[in-house]
Amino acid sequence: MGVEICVEGLTKSFGHQVVWQDVSLTLPAGEVSVMLGPSGTGKSVFLKTLVGLLRPDRGSVTVAGRDITRLRERELYEVRKLFGVLFQDGALFGSMNLYDNIAFPLREHTRRSESEIRRVVLEKMDMVGLIGSEGKLPGEISGGMRKRAGLARALVLDPEIILFDEPDSGLDPVRVAYLNQLIVDLNAQIDATFLIVTHDISSARQVPDNIGLLFRRELVMFGPREELLNSDEPVVRQFLGGRMQGPIGMAEEKDAAQVKQELAQLVDTAPAREPTPRLLPGPGITRPPRWEAIARREAALHRKEVTGA
Numbered sequence: 001m002g003v004e005i006c007v008e009g010l011t012k013s014f015g016h017q018v019v020w021q022d023v024s025l026t027l028p029a030g031e032v033s034v035m036l037g038p039s040g041t042g043k044s045v046f047l048k049t050l051v052g053l054l055r056p057d058r059g060s061v062t063v064a065g066r067d068i069t070r071l072r073e074r075e076l077y078e079v080r081k082l083f084g085v086l087f088q089d090g091a092l093f094g095s096m097n098l099y100d101n102i103a104f105p106l107r108e109h110t111r112r113s114e115s116e117i118r119r120v121v122l123e124k125m126d127m128v129g130l131i132g133s134e135g136k137l138p139g140e141i142s143g144g145m146r147k148r149a150g151l152a153r154a155l156v157l158d159p160e161i162i163l164f165d166e167p168d169s170g171l172d173p174v175r176v177a178y179l180n181q182l183i184v185d186l187n188a189q190i191d192a193t194f195l196i197v198t199h200d201i202s203s204a205r206q207v208p209d210n211i212g213l214l215f216r217r218e219l220v221m222f223g224p225r226e227e228l229l230n231s232d233e234p235v236v237r238q239f240l241g242g243r244m245q246g247p248i249g250m251a252e253e254k255d256a257a258q259v260k261q262e263l264a265q266l267v268d269t270a271p272a273r274e275p276t277p278r279l280l281p282g283p284g285i286t287r288p289p290r291w292e293a294i295a296r297r298e299a300a301l302h303r304k305e306v307t308g309a
C-alpha cells in the first residue's frame, strides 16, 4: 500500500546557488501530497533528488528503510523500480508508438513474455482511457493524451510511489478536472504514495491529503491539506490567493517594509476559509481504509479552526 518517504535535513545547491536547505518532511504511505512554490524554488530539483537523479549536498531520503542518497548506482537502480515518474511533457520517445512507449519499462526492467507485457500495457492504457490509441505516435496526439500516456508508462511496473511533475501544465481546465479525477481514482485503486508538483491552486485544494510550500530556499510548511488551506502565514495566503501583495515578488523576494505596507493595505481576497470539498474517487471505486482516518483528521482540524480551540 505504498511506502513512506522520509526526508531529513535535505540541502541542494548548484555551485554557489543554494536551491533549498534543511528540508524535512514525511510523505505518508499511500497518501497524496502536493508541493507548491513560486517558479524557480526548486520543486523539480526536489522530485529529482527524491528519485536519486540528483545528489543532495546534505541530508537523507529514506525510502523503504534505505537512505537513497547513500546508495551506489546499481542499488539505486533497484530502488528506482519502486518509483513511477510522470515528467512534465510525458517524456515519451517520439519515434515509438504509444504501445511501445508504455511497454518500454517492462522490456527494459523485466523478463516478461510479450503476451504478459501486452496484458499489462493494455490494462494500464485502459486505466488512463487510451485504449484504441496504441498505434499513435506522441506527435499525433494532444498534450492531455501525452500526459495520460506518460502516466500509463509510469504505472506499468506497479510502483509504490508516483512523482508527478506539473501533470496539469498546458491543459485546459476541463482536462485538468479529468486528470485530477484520474489521479484520485488511481490513488484509491493502487494505493501508492503520490507526490504532485503543481501551480494549479484549485487542484492543490481538492486533490491531496497533504500540502507543502517551498519559498526562499526553505520548506515554509508541510502538513495536512486543511492546515495549509487555513494558514495565516502571509506567503501561504498570497500563494493560495494568487495575488501580488505579499512576500513573493516577480523576480526576487521583496523587502520587509514593502511587504508590511502592502499587507496593511490589503483586503484579503483569498478564497474564504470554508473547508474545500475533497475530490472523491468515482463511483464503484472502493476507498482504502485510510480515507476514514484522513476524513476524521480533517474534521478535527476544521472544528479547531471554527471554535479556535
Ligand SMILES: Nc1ncnc2c1ncn2[C@@H]1O[C@H](COP(=O)(O)OP(=O)(O)OP(=O)(O)O)[C@@H](O)[C@H]1O
Residues within 6 Å of the ligand: 014, 019, 037, 038, 039, 040, 041, 042, 043, 044, 045, 046
Ligand atoms: N542541473 C542543474 N544545474 C544547475 N542549476 C539547475 C539545474 N537544475 C535546476 N537548476 C536551477 O535550480 C533552480 C530550481 O529549478 P527547478 O526547475 O527545480 O524550479 P521549479 O520550482 O520546478 O520551477 P518551475 O515552477 O518554474 O518549474 C533554478 O534556478 C534552476 O536554474
